[in-house]
Amino acid sequence: MPTIGTFTKAGDIFTGTILTLTLNVTVNIVPADRVSDQSPDYRIHWGCVDCGAAWKRTNDAGQAFLSVKLDDPAFPHPIYASLFADDDENRFNLVWSRPKGR
Template sequence: MATIGTFTRSAGGTFTGAVKTLSINAKTTIKPADKASDKAPDYRVFAGSSVEFGAAWKKTSGEGRAYLSVKLDDPSFPAPIYATLVEGEETGSYSLIWSRRNGD
């Protein structure tokens, strides 16, 4: 596991920060989405202000902690990036943790 992003959360529920890997360095916003169905994402992920490159779903861990399951994808990626957005050790901070898996 590796931290590939750091974020803060606004009062409106939007997360603002950056995603940084060897091939990505993007100011990123994770905004609440209008859900069209139960399976639709709870959030949309944007690079800059308008380029959508992912989605996130609300989840709860076995210990009862809330987190976001994030999927980042773009035609330039060899495969989707799966990550988890969790609350950090500092109040109001969130970490995007990358993991190699096949998705949910």
């Protein structure tokens, strides 16, 4: 699974660049106002454009991460990825994954 982004964290806000063959954008992942248990924990903004959401998760090894969904009308399908902490506490890697069946 390739890394498509690198982020740093300041307080509760993640800032970083997503770089793919079709994207080269700087985004902010900011805490969201949750209205239900299914609501995202974070919203993803590219400038003033809301381009995705993220949910807090924990993997089988007990490692916390964010499950990320990026979407835009120009995309044929949403992009799914996971934001994991790097060895440095303030650095994070956005790792892309393709859902099964696509």
